[in-house]
Structure formats: C-alpha cells, structure tokens
Amino acid sequence: MxxxxxxxxxxxxxxxxxxxxxxxxxxxxxxxxxxxxxxxxxxxxxxxxxxxxxxxxxxxxxxxxxxxxxxxxxxxxxxxxxxxxxxxxxxxxxxxxxxxxxxxxxxxxxxxxxxxxxxxxxxxxxxxxxxxxxxxxxxxxxxxxxxNYVNQHLVSEETKQLNGINFNINRKIENNCVIKTIDFEDKGEKYQFKESVNLIxxxxxxxxxxxxxxxxxxxxxxxxxxxxxxxxxxxxxxxxxx
Ligand SMILES: C[S@@+](CC[C@H](N)C(=O)[O-])C[C@H]1O[C@@H](n2cnc3c(N)ncnc32)[C@H](O)[C@@H]1O
Missing domain, CATH: 3.40.50.150 (Vaccinia Virus protein VP39)
Structure with a gap:
C-alpha cells in the first residue's frame, strides 16, 4: 500500500x-x-x-x-x-x-x-x-x-471521455474540503485517484x-x-x- x-x-x-x-x-x-x-x-x-x-x-x-x-x-x-x-x-x-x-x-x-x-x-x-x-x-x-462558489455549485457526479478513457468523477464536501474521487480503467487496469482541497x-x-x-x-x-x-x-x- x-x-x-x-x-x-x-x-x-x-x-x-x-x-x-x-x-x-x-x-x-x-x-x-x-x-x-x-x-x-x-x-x-x-x-x-x-x-x-x-x-x-x-x-x-x-x-x-x-x-x-x-x-x-x-x-x-x-x-x-x-x-x-x-x-x-x-x-x-x-x-x-x-x-x-x-x-x-x-x-x-x-x-x-x-x-x-x-x-x-x-x-x-x-x-x-x-x-x-x-x-x-x-x-x-x-x-x-x-x-463559496464551489460550495454553491458542486457537481457531484460527472463523466469525461478523454484520450479513449472514461473518467468517472465524484465530488463531495467534507470537513470543509472539496474531495474529488476519480475512477477509470486504462489498458485493462482499474485506477482510483483523489484530490482534496481545503475550501479556504x-x-x-x-x-x-x-x-x-x-x-x-x-x-x-x-x-x-x-x-x-x-x-x-x-x-x-x-x-x-x-
Ligand atoms: C493543480 S496543479 C497546477 C500546476 C500548474 N500551476 C499549472 O497551472 O499547470 C498543482 C501543482 O502543485 C504541485 N504540488 C503539490 N504539492 C506540492 C508541494 N508540496 N510543493 C510543490 N508543489 C506541489 C503538484 O505537483 C501540481 O503540479
């Protein structure tokens, strides 16, 4: 891990x-x-x-x-x-x-x-x-x-297709952070990444x-x-x- x-x-x-x-x-x-x-x-x-x-x-x-x-x-x-x-x-x-x-x-x-x-x-x-x-x-x-804008306009689910990859994006707000989880598959392998930015x-x-x-x-x-x-x-x- x-x-x-x-x-x-x-x-x-x-x-x-x-x-x-x-x-x-x-x-x-x-x-x-x-x-x-x-x-x-x-x-x-x-x-x-x-x-x-x-x-x-x-x-x-x-x-x-x-x-x-x-x-x-x-x-x-x-x-x-x-x-x-x-x-x-x-x-x-x-x-x-x-x-x-x-x-x-x-x-x-x-x-x-x-x-x-x-x-x-x-x-x-x-x-x-x-x-x-x-x-x-x-x-x-x-x-x-x-x-403030992120808080008011959060898009909680989104899919983007780029370079033949389907990126599934989930967003939530937790502990005053905007947390984006990015899931996708490429060449038969599954990936998950995260972004977490403080809403200052x-x-x-x-x-x-x-x-x-x-x-x-x-x-x-x-x-x-x-x-x-x-x-x-x-x-x-x-x-x-x-
Ligand atoms: C959203 S990207 C923006 C990159 C660039 N400013 C641009 O506009 O293309 C944020 C960048 O911050 C860098 N970064 C994250 N934590 C860092 C740290 N502790 N020290 C220096 N760079 C860091 C990342 O590697 C990444 O390249």
Whole structure:
C-alpha cells in the first residue's frame, strides 16, 4: 500500500495531465499577458511556486521576466526542463520549505496549487514559506478557487471521455474540503485517484496573507481580472505586496 499523499501520486501521474488537458499553454498565455499588462509592469525576477509542467513560467520568460519555478512532481519537472533557457529554470522542491528568501520581485502560485494539506497550520506554514521568497516591496499573485462558489455549485457526479478513457468523477464536501474521487480503467487496469482541497474562503485567505505582513492590493474573480464577487466568481485571484 502506497504511503504517498494524494498530491504526490495524482499530480505525478500521466492521467492528471490527460484529465486537465484543457488547462494548457494557451490558457496560461492569455492570463499571463493580462497580468503582465495590468499588474506586473516591470520585467523583473519571478518565482512560480507549484509550476507543474511550466506553462505559466514559460510564458513569463517569453515576455522578458527572469523565471525560476518549482514543483514537487519529478515527472512534471522533467518535462518542464525541456523548456529551460538562460532565463528559465525548473527545480523539484516542496512548497513547505522556502526556496530563496527575500529574492524575487514576483512570486506566483497558479491554478489552485494551494490548500492541499490537512490542517490550517500546515497550509499557513506553506503560505509563509511561499511569501518568504519575496523581496520587500515584491508582489504576490495567487490564483485559487472561490470556496463559496464551489460550495454553491458542486457537481457531484460527472463523466469525461478523454484520450479513449472514461473518467468517472465524484465530488463531495467534507470537513470543509472539496474531495474529488476519480475512477477509470486504462489498458485493462482499474485506477482510483483523489484530490482534496481545503475550501479556504476569501476573507480567511486574505487574512492569512496579511498575517505575513503583505498588503492585499486587490482581489479578482476571473482570468480577465474582473472584480471578485463572492457569489458569482469562479476564481479568487489575490494580488498582494510585501
Ligand atoms: C493543480 S496543479 C497546477 C500546476 C500548474 N500551476 C499549472 O497551472 O499547470 C498543482 C501543482 O502543485 C504541485 N504540488 C503539490 N504539492 C506540492 C508541494 N508540496 N510543493 C510543490 N508543489 C506541489 C503538484 O505537483 C501540481 O503540479
């Protein structure tokens, strides 16, 4: 029996990348160009925390930022390394530990790459490590789910057919976590994976960010940076300064 945590096995599996294949470089490109035009106006150094295969990091580097990025998944980082250049490097690293303290003008954490630990204390300690990487005066951008929206619009059962695989997805809310169970069969073998993300609401999360002595400058509700609305926004995008 594997003792790995759900996020170590699921995100390192090829099936995560099949199920989420619409979360691609094109989506990242559109969002990053909006961020770069409206929020990150100087092309300085940037850290992408939980970068996956590097779709946001790559786009920032193409726009002239000097980018470093890390993820816990060795397979994602091996793939991301194919994109490396003078201004783009990838590392395997755990967000619970600081990477380079007081080093970056920008730190980003994209597409719900937070809230994976069981206790608030561990999630808060991850957040503390993430923002430690910022220089004083540097900017933090976090792209997280809107807990209130997830609570109101939970789709409890869904089937998705992708690459010839039928993914059966069940969602429930338990202990303030949205738990997604993913069952499927591939090449005669049965698989089950799980995702469990804490539903941290906007006030709590902005409060945690402020506890780390950052000022929350703005909150947005989607990738076009419309203002955050607790009932209708799908995303919670927090823009803060150290
Ligand atoms: C939902 S994915 C998003 C990936 C990427 N930001 C994107 O948008 O494509 C979450 C990522 O967080 C990474 N992750 C999970 N726990 C981590 C940890 N403790 N430290 C660093 N990365 C972690 C996973 O491996 C996965 O790549």
């Amino acid at each position: 594997s003792t790995k945590k759900w996020f170590e096995s699921w995100f390192d599996s090829p099936y995560y990348h099949i199920l989420y294949k619409n979360r691609d470089f094109k989506e990242a490109e559109d969002f990053i160009s909006t961020i770069s035009k409206n929020l990150f106006k100087s092309k300085d150094n940037l850290l992408d925390v939980c970068c996956g295969k590097g779709r946001h990091a790559y786009t920032f580097s193409k726009l002239g930022f000097k980018v470093e990025a890390f993820d816990l998944s060795p397979k994602s980082i091996a793939k991301a390394k194919e994109l490396e250049s003078d201004t783009l490097q990838f590392y395997v690293h755990d967000m619970l530990k600081p990477f380079k303290e007081n080093h970056y003008q920008y730190v980003v954490n994209m597409f719900t790459s937070f809230g994976y630990f069981e206790s608030d204390n561990e999630n808060k300690s991850a957040l503390k490590s993430i923002v430690t990487n910022l220089k004083p005066g540097g900017y933090f951008l976090m792209d997280y789910l809107n807990a 609401d906007a006030n709590t999360l902005t409060g945690w960010i402020e506890e780390n002595k950052l000022a929350v400058l703005n909150t947005f509700g989607d990738y076009q940076l419309k203002p955050f609305d607790t009932d209708n926004s799908k995303r919670l995008i927090i823009f803060a300064q150290k």
